[in-house]
Amino acid sequence: MKKALSKSLALITVMTLGACGEMAKDSVTISLPNKNPYPSTYQTPESPAFALIGANLLTGDGAELTNTDLLIENGKIVAMGPALELQPGTIQVDASGQWVTPGLIDVHSHMGVYPSPSTSNHSDGNEMTSPVTAEVWAEHSVWPEDPQFEKALAGGVTTVQILPGSGNLIGGRGVTLKNIPSITVQGMKFPGAPYSLKMACGENPKRVYGRRNTLPSTRMGNMAGYRAAWIEASDYKKSWDDYVTDAQAGEDVDPPSRNLRLETLTGVLEGDIRIHNHCYKVDEMAQMIDMSKEFGYKIAAFHHAVEAYKAAPMLAKEGICGVMWADWWGFKQEAFDMVRENIALVDYAQACAVIHSDNPIQVQRLNQEMAKAMSAGNRMGLDISAAKAMRWGTYNAAMSLGLEDQIGSLAVGKNADIVLWTKHPLSVYSLAQKVWIDGNLRFDRFDKSVQPTSDFNLGIISAGEARP
Amino acid sequence: MNKLSVFIILLFASLSASASSILIKGADIYSTTGLLPKSNIYIENGIITAIGRSTPMSADMEVDGSGMSITAGLFNSSTHIGTVEVSAISPTVDFYSDNEAVTAALRIADAFNPRSTLIPHNRVHGLTHALLVPESGTNLFSGQVGLVQLGNQPKVIHNSLAVALDFTESGVELSGNSRAAALVQMRQALDDAKDFSRNRKAAMAGDHRDYVLSYADLAALEPVVNGDKPLLVKTHRASDITTILALAKDFQLQLILSGAIEGWMVAEEIAKAGVPVIMDPIHNLPNSYESLGARLDNAKLLADAGVTLLFTGMGGSDTHNAYLVKQSAGNAVANGLSKSMAIAAMTSNPAKVFGASVSGDIAVDQTADLVLWGGDPLELTSEAQLVLINGEVIPMESRSFQLRDRYFKRLKKD
Numbered sequence: 001m002k003k004a005l006s007k008s009l010a011l012i013t014v015m016t017l018g019a020c021g022e023m024a025k026d027s028v029t030i031s032l033p034n035k036n037p038y039p040s041t042y043q044t045p046e047s048p049a050f051a052l053i054g055a056n057l058l059t060g061d062g063a064e065l066t067n068t069d070l071l072i073e074n075g076k077i078v079a080m081g082p083a084l085e086l087q088p089g090t091i092q093v094d095a096s097g098q099w100v101t102p103g104l105i106d107v108h109s110h111m112g113v114y115p116s117p118s119t120s121n122h123s124d125g126n127e128m129t130s131p132v133t134a135e136v137w138a139e140h141s142v143w144p145e146d147p148q149f150e151k152a153l154a155g156g157v158t159t160v161q162i163l164p165g166s167g168n169l170i171g172g173r174g175v176t177l178k179n180i181p182s183i184t185v186q187g188m189k190f191p192g193a194p195y196s197l198k199m200a201c202g203e204n205p206k207r208v209y210g211r212r213n214t215l216p217s218t219r220m221g222n223m224a225g226y227r228a229a230w231i232e233a234s235d236y237k238k239s240w241d242d243y244v245t246d247a248q249a250g251e252d253v254d255p256p257s258r259n260l261r262l263e264t265l266t267g268v269l270e271g272d273i274r275i276h277n278h279c280y281k282v283d284e285m286a287q288m289i290d291m292s293k294e295f296g297y298k299i300a301a302f303h304h305a306v307e308a309y310k311a312a313p314m315l316a317k318e319g320i321c322g323v324m325w326a327d328w329w330g331f332k333q334e335a336f337d338m339v340r341e342n343i344a345l346v347d348y349a350q351a352c353a354v355i356h357s358d359n360p361i362q363v364q365r366l367n368q369e370m371a372k373a374m375s376a377g378n379r380m381g382l383d384i385s386a387a388k389a390m391r392w393g394t395y396n397a398a399m400s401l402g403l404e405d406q407i408g409s410l411a412v413g414k415n416a417d418i419v420l421w422t423k424h425p426l427s428v429y430s431l432a433q434k435v436w437i438d439g440n441l442r443f444d445r446f447d448k449s450v451q452p453t454s455d456f457n458l459g460i461i462s463a464g465e466a467r468p
Numbered sequence: 469m470n471k472l473s474v475f476i477i478l479l480f481a482s483l484s485a486s487a488s489s490i491l492i493k494g495a496d497i498y499s500t501t502g503l504l505p506k507s508n509i510y511i512e513n514g515i516i517t518a519i520g521r522s523t524p525m526s527a528d529m530e531v532d533g534s535g536m537s538i539t540a541g542l543f544n545s546s547t548h549i550g551t552v553e554v555s556a557i558s559p560t561v562d563f564y565s566d567n568e569a570v571t572a573a574l575r576i577a578d579a580f581n582p583r584s585t586l587i588p589h590n591r592v593h594g595l596t597h598a599l600l601v602p603e604s605g606t607n608l609f610s611g612q613v614g615l616v617q618l619g620n621q622p623k624v625i626h627n628s629l630a631v632a633l634d635f636t637e638s639g640v641e642l643s644g645n646s647r648a649a650a651l652v653q654m655r656q657a658l659d660d661a662k663d664f665s666r667n668r669k670a671a672m673a674g675d676h677r678d679y680v681l682s683y684a685d686l687a688a689l690e691p692v693v694n695g696d697k698p699l700l701v702k703t704h705r706a707s708d709i710t711t712i713l714a715l716a717k718d719f720q721l722q723l724i725l726s727g728a729i730e731g732w733m734v735a736e737e738i739a740k741a742g743v744p745v746i747m748d749p750i751h752n753l754p755n756s757y758e759s760l761g762a763r764l765d766n767a768k769l770l771a772d773a774g775v776t777l778l779f780t781g782m783g784g785s786d787t788h789n790a791y792l793v794k795q796s797a798g799n800a801v802a803n804g805l806s807k808s809m810a811i812a813a814m815t816s817n818p819a820k821v822f823g824a825s826v827s828g829d830i831a832v833d834q835t836a837d838l839v840l841w842g843g844d845p846l847e848l849t850s851e852a853q854l855v856l857i858n859g860e861v862i863p864m865e866s867r868s869f870q871l872r873d874r875y876f877k878r879l880k881k882d
Contacts, residue, residue: 116753116754116755117754117755117756117757117760118755118756119756119757147753147754148753151752151753203556309872309875309879310875312879313879313882327785327789327792328785328788328789329788329789329868330552330553330554330555330586330787330788331554331555331556331788332554332555332556333554333556333557336554337871338868339868339869339871339872339875340868340872341872341876345872345875345876345879348879349879349882359783359784360753360755361750361751361753361782361783361784362783364752365799368795368799368848371847371848371849372795372848372849374849375848375849375850375851376851378849379851380872380876426848426849427847428795428798428799428801428802428846428847428848429798429801429802429846429847430802431802456754457754460754460760460761467752467763468752468763468764468765468803
């Protein structure tokens with residue numbers, strides 16, 4: 001047993017300092033769990049340098065630039081500005097008068113874990129066998145052939161966070177994927193992206209477990225359930241911290257037994273794993289914030305935050321993103337107080353406002369969802385430009401994932417995740433025309449050879465047919 | 469158009485609900501006869517009395533419509549509006565029943581709540597009419613379809629326009645999980661309804677044979693088998709559509725199809741049968757094995773074949789946000805449908821097919837049932853600036869606006 005265990009542990013050799021300040025000759029071996037046992041196998045394919053010429057940009061971080069060139073090399077944006085001087089032979093894509101945005105990011109998706117067709121054989125998004133299942137990882141459920149992925153790509157979506165469902169208090173790890181065709185989920189995993197942990201407030205967990213006469217059946221039961229888990233996790237973390245301290249002190253100690261559930265929670269307490277918390281109501285958000293302070297972790301975002309407009313000052317103060325729909329409401333009591341101005345008001349309060357889909361239809365048109373949210377804000381007199389609204393599905397979304405240094409805006413040094421649109425991106429008539437991920441053309445509306453389709457569709461869609 | 473003038477219009481509109489004459493100047497008017505660019509429209513006592521150059525140049529209420537557009541009020545052809553408040557709170561949900569004894573007789577309009585918070589929320593965004601379509605709880609036959617108008621006094625216009633039947637996978641599940649069993653059940657019910665119609669008196673006196681369905685259900689089906697009322701069948705798979713077209717022919721039924729995600733595959737057959745289709749053009753996912761052929765240009769392909777389209781949508785928001793039928797329509801246009809067809813599918817087509825009290829058109833001598841949009845009518849950034857339902861200006865008030873205003877006030881103080 002012990003042998004098998006140590007096999008799965010990464011061996012870290014730590015040089016200890018001797019009493020006189022010199023490195024001791026003997027080293028101590030500390031065995032820690034491998035934090036990345038299912039690593040990304042994605043590699044940016046090589047592609048020739050190319051330039052988009054004369055485009056109108058909504059940069060994703062709040063600016064609108066007209067008649068601007070973008071130079072892309074080795075998957076990155078390497079230059080941006082009017083009339084760039086290009087090396088002879090650089091491939092040029094004429095984008096004059098056309099609109100370009102960063103690739104859109106959906107931070108709340110169940111593609112792959114609740115795929116199409118939505119039959120029970122592939123319905124793998126909610127491990128509703130225990131209220132705390134921090135041990136499950138959404139990536140282990142993702143079906144890479146889900147035809148939803150290619151539809152989202154055709155909508156300009158280049159990065160998605162796939163989350164477990166909200167039936168549990170703590171539902172498991174989410175994973176961030178690049179929206180590219182792959183036969184394995186490892187091939188889609190965003191290299192180095194932080195993991196997330198899905199938590200859920202409110203009606204869902206108490207309904208699921210209340211029906212079974214087990215905790216939680218109430219909101220106070222919800223809170224008790226989370227807190228018990230964090231207490232366990234704090235003890236577990238301490239056992240590992242003690243082990244490391246003792247080993248470093250030269251003691252002959254065995255590592256504690258691994259517990260997958262507590263290992264993920266410990267990752268949160270150590271700041272490696274980001275909390276993405278399904279939470280509709282302002283009063284519950286306040287409880288979750290207090291709890292995060294009780295146990296010493298940080299909440300990255302509240303999802304489905306229908307009442308974020310009530311919580312906006314709190315979100316701004318705590319640095320928590322509100323992740324919202326443009327207009328969904330009424331399916332539950334906790335979604336009854338919807339205002340179409342929600343996203344605009346959170347933005348107005350200078351909190352991080354993010355649009356999300358949670359839905360395979362909406363993910364195909366996040367640009368339209370941003371348009372509706374912007375329009376509602378402008379109707380009430382807030383002065384929201386298209387450039388500002390675009391942040392909700394790009395830069396702000398990247399911030400909630402901890403990836404704002406790599407994606408979410410058109411800027412030198414950023415990944416070349418780029419969408420060229422047929423019309424203004426916030427028009428209902430606009431379609432993604434070309435979509436690049438890391439500088440590679442992954443979708444072209446007018447070239448059937450660049451319209452990937454999943455294995456599932458073969459023999460269903462006839463050969464050569466491009467079906468919108 | 470600047471925001472200040474929008475505010476003035478909104479303010480003016482709310483103060484002028486009782487204006488007896490209204491002049492909207494210089495808006496693009498979308499009527500069934502085509503687009504009238506930058507035109508005036510004059511409304512007197514709720515009736516459109518002049519369009520174009522001949523309008524009087526002053527009125528009790530005047531609105532500058534430049535840069536704006538006018539369409540007939542939006543009509544969503546498949547909703548549960550007024551029969552649900554919060555979907556997860558069962559006592560507020562009346563559009564289906566678990567009562568096995570009630571099938572075709574269930575009349576959803578009997579449950580319509582004119583005080584539902586969904587009504588003001590939808591009408592301020594331009595929805596003026598909606599079809600109420602019941603869902604199947606225990607039986608293939610879902611119940612009777614109603615029509616409601618969402619004006620200042622929301623009301624049922626028709627309480628039984630059609631009988632709805634669910635021949636999707638979920639309806640088939642209620643029929644013992646086989647399409648073939650569902651067909652047996654349908655034929656038996658229709659045969660029984662015919663027999664009941666011929667022997668009504670004896671049957672009611674208990675002097676005739678037994679039926680599977682109750683007398684109430686058979687009575688509801690009687691006008692359907694007599695060809696006086698349409699059967700509205702929800703179904704998606706191409707072969708299922710063909711099956712239903714054949715059934716309707718056998719029984720000489722009036723038929724309306726609903727759903728029809730694979731309708732494009734049998735568009736010619738549908739057109740030849742003269743059957744209108746209620747559909748949401750947003751569906752393009754193979755979300756079940758009955759909809760593997762889903763595609764975004766389904767509406768365009770059906771329209772090209774000559775099928776009359778009636779829109780619903782968008783997606784699962786077809787009730788709480790039934791006004792988003794406009795977003796579905798916009799997406800249909802982005803995928804090839806003409807703008808005039810898309811607008812007709814949520815205004816004049818349903819008004820005609822379902823006999824609304826308005827024409828769903830913008831024309832002289834018609835009751836004003838219209839929306840003034842802030843720009844292109846299908847753009848999501850074009851807000852409804854002024855809504856008239858059945859000749860009356862509706863106030864721009866809703867629970868959602870009240871919540872917004874309460875919290876905006878607090879945010880401004882912070």
